[in-house]
Amino acid sequence: MDQTAPPPDPPEPVEGFGVHLTRTEENVAEIDALGARLQEHGGGRVGISGVLGDLDRRMRRTFVPWPRLLGRAVDRAITWERRDRRDLRWYPQGISTSVRTEVERDVLVTSWYSKKDEGSRVSFIDLAARRYRNVLLVEPTLVDGVPGLKPLKAHAGGVVWHGPYLHVAATGRGFLTCRVDEVMRVPAAAGLATYGHDYVLPVRFAYRAANEEGVTRLRFSFMTLDRSTEPPSLVVGEYGNSKQTRRLARFPTDPGTGLLSTGEDGVSRPILDGEDGLTRMQGTAVVDGTYFVTSSHGTSYGSMHVGRPGDFRTTKWATPPGPEDLVYWPETDLLWSLSEHPGWRWVFAMDRSRLLKT
Numbered sequence: 001m002d003q004t005a006p007p008p009d010p011p012e013p014v015e016g017f018g019v020h021l022t023r024t025e026e027n028v029a030e031i032d033a034l035g036a037r038l039q040e041h042g043g044g045r046v047g048i049s050g051v052l053g054d055l056d057r058r059m060r061r062t063f064v065p066w067p068r069l070l071g072r073a074v075d076r077a078i079t080w081e082r083r084d085r086r087d088l089r090w091y092p093q094g095i096s097t098s099v100r101t102e103v104e105r106d107v108l109v110t111s112w113y114s115k116k117d118e119g120s121r122v123s124f125i126d127l128a129a130r131r132y133r134n135v136l137l138v139e140p141t142l143v144d145g146v147p148g149l150k151p152l153k154a155h156a157g158g159v160v161w162h163g164p165y166l167h168v169a170a171t172g173r174g175f176l177t178c179r180v181d182e183v184m185r186v187p188a189a190a191g192l193a194t195y196g197h198d199y200v201l202p203v204r205f206a207y208r209a210a211n212e213e214g215v216t217r218l219r220f221s222f223m224t225l226d227r228s229t230e231p232p233s234l235v236v237g238e239y240g241n242s243k244q245t246r247r248l249a250r251f252p253t254d255p256g257t258g259l260l261s262t263g264e265d266g267v268s269r270p271i272l273d274g275e276d277g278l279t280r281m282q283g284t285a286v287v288d289g290t291y292f293v294t295s296s297h298g299t300s301y302g303s304m305h306v307g308r309p310g311d312f313r314t315t316k317w318a319t320p321p322g323p324e325d326l327v328y329w330p331e332t333d334l335l336w337s338l339s340e341h342p343g344w345r346w347v348f349a350m351d352r353s354r355l356l357k358t
Contacts, residue, residue: 017215017249019269020211021207021251022207024205024207025205027202028204034202037190041187042189045182047183051183052103054133057134059080062078070320072316072317073318073358074348075348077349084123084345088115089116090118092110093156094169095326095336095338096108096224097327097329098161100163101161106126107124107125107126108127108327109161110122110123111137114195119136119138120137121136122156122168122201136197137200139151139202149194149202156170158220158224158236158325159223160234162258165177166201167223171220177205182201182202183199184202185199218249219239222239223235224284224325224328228286228288229250233251234251237293245276246277248272252271278312282323282324285335291306291308292304292305292355293305295323302322304318320346320348321341323339324340325337333353334349336350337350
């Protein structure tokens with residue numbers, strides 16, 4: 001970007017650009033039946049408070065010396081227990097916060113996907129206590145009156161915690177939505193396969209992606225909540241190489257429910273903020289119209305981009321290798337992200353004001 005010339009006008013937002021989401025029916029009967037089955041064995045619904053009261057793993061603080069060895073933009077960082085930091089099965093992807101939820105603690109939630117066909121999961125991290133627990137994401141089932149579950153198989157490249165809802169990105173499928181008050185404890189006696197997880201969070205419904213003929217389906221590679229709009233907007237973006245679409249779009253939310261706004265036909269249509277964006281985008285946060293975007297470069301350090309679609313300023317060597325999703329914490333003015341490579345996994349924060357100046 002030429003620092004001496006005024007920035008170009010932002011692209012005009014495009015409404016209804018040929019993609020949309022349709023919400024499915026809710027899995028109420030399946031979730032209720034699963035909860036009843038687990039309760040018979042001494043488990044069942046415990047909600048988010050139950051998980052936060054039973055955090056079984058410790059985060060370790062990582063000091064960030066100068067020069068910042070984890071990346072030029074990183075101001076603070078924590079890392080997982082060794083078994084999660086080096087795990088070759090599970091890879092961290094998305095990140096969100098408990099900001100403006102009913103949770104009174106400062107909590108981060110991150111999403112992971114399994115390379116061994118075990119589905120996806122989330123980790124709830126208490127920042128003050130530096131403790132966390134992994135919770136398996138599942139699809140509840142009810143076959144011939146018998147309740148059960150199966151792992152949610154999604155890349156989970158982004159996650160958004162908004163009120164009681166937790167949204168999980170599912171690439172070309174759209175995204176899946178859970179309620180955090182439906183976290184369940186699964187006793188061993190229940191006889192259900194949870195791949196070593198004591199808690200599960202069932203999917204309540206899905207937002208299914210569709211597209212008009214001749215329009216490439218929007219990929220939900222990552223997602224965030226832009227709280228600087230009224231009401232907040234769900235912003236999504238596409239990871240892509242130079243030959244793929246790399247769009248950034250936003251869905252307005254309903255101020256009453258916190259879910260996506262819909263038209264008279266019950267369909268949710270996004271506004272296109274920009275297309276042909278940055279290559280290898282991994283995550284974004286939006287504050288007062290300014291986009292902050294992470295991008296990856298294999299095993300090299302990641303980059304941070306600040307600006308708006310079509311007009312970004314780039315800071316190279318800004319993050320650890322393999323940066324992923326991004327979220328903004330207004331009260332601290334920090335941008336939180338996480339890195340995915342085994343042995344090089346951190347949950348780290350960057351000062352937004354400093355990024356605006358670099």
